[in-house]
Amino acid sequence: MSEEFKVEIVNPEKSFLVKDDVSEVVVPAFEGEMGILKDHISIISFLKPGIIKILSKSGDENYYVEDGIVEFKNNNLSILTSTIFNLADMDKSKQQDLLKQAEEEANKTDINDQSKYLADQKVDVLKTLN
């Protein structure tokens, strides 16, 4: 029996990525990283800034996301996100830009705890990339 399932990443502008030979996906869920294998129970969760790892036969891929929702159902994983970058295409300057933005956001004083937490997360994740 094959151990593969289908993953689809959609952003508001287009369908970002569709793959159907995926063996495992690790998503940065809000309450911690979550690995999803085939026949996982149906689940809905949302993402915090982090790295999505997609392991598949045709090669592994890593994506940086800032937010999003995951839905897993009948071996279909849908990830809805508004900000996503393929790490392979991301060069140093792009990374620095994002990091700068995130740091600015984290240093704002007039934001609530949750957005502060999310901004800090962004900074942390982006720093580990360097």
Next chain:
Amino acid sequence: MASLDDLKKRIASVKSTQKITKAMKMVAAAKLRRAQESAEKGRPYSEKMNNVILNLSNGISDKENAPKLLSGTGQEKTHLCVVMTSDRGLCGGFNSNIIKKAKGYFAKILDEGKELKIITVGSKGNDQLKRVYGDKIIENISFKESKNANYFDADKVGKMVIEKFEAGEFDICTIFYNQFKNVITQIPQAQQIIPLNNEVEENSSEESYEFEPDEDEILSNLLPKNISTQIFKAMLENSASEQGSRMSAMDNATRNAGEMVDKLTIEYNRSRQAAITKELIEIISGAESL
């Protein structure tokens, strides 16, 4: 009858107008293809979003304490209407159609003695509405600088709407936009986004989801995003509709200009002929009298 010179000038002017409308039509056609493409590409996101929310609201156990964005404030006193139009004119009935639809809705609300607040997106809508409903317009947004509809603009509008909702400034929010059906047909739409109009679909399977964290928290995170998504969808549909509408309007204009040139040319030739005949008669009768 107009003099020959006048006719010549008019023909030249109509011809140059025709050139402009023709060029605009071709530009609109090129932009339309792109806008249509992005409208189609944007659909999966909003559909998926809708699905997830539907699943969530079915799974929610405590209906009483559901987030206000979903269930409403329990009142229907103040209506907020987001009227989305274009920033540019010369696109046929595109803007007037939305305005007409919106005005009908406004009249209904005011008749019922409810309060009305308006946000206009796009300067054309603001121009048309401010004459009658100027005191009701609380905000006017325009994205003249952005070339294409993008999510960040939509998110800005969405965040503003939510801010106002949380401040208790309105109870019900409706957005007005043109849905793109095809190049000739765009349907003006009124869509209620707060509270979310739950199309009760009982056929959605009884499958239970696991939620992490719990439903309420996901919902309260998801609903604001959904607002932005819906607005973004409306923007995409709008921009496709705008280009489609402009294309057919300019096509008509080009054709009308062509007809006009034909008519004027015939008139020009006739008067030229008449002038020649008149001169001939004068010469002949002059020669005869000698």
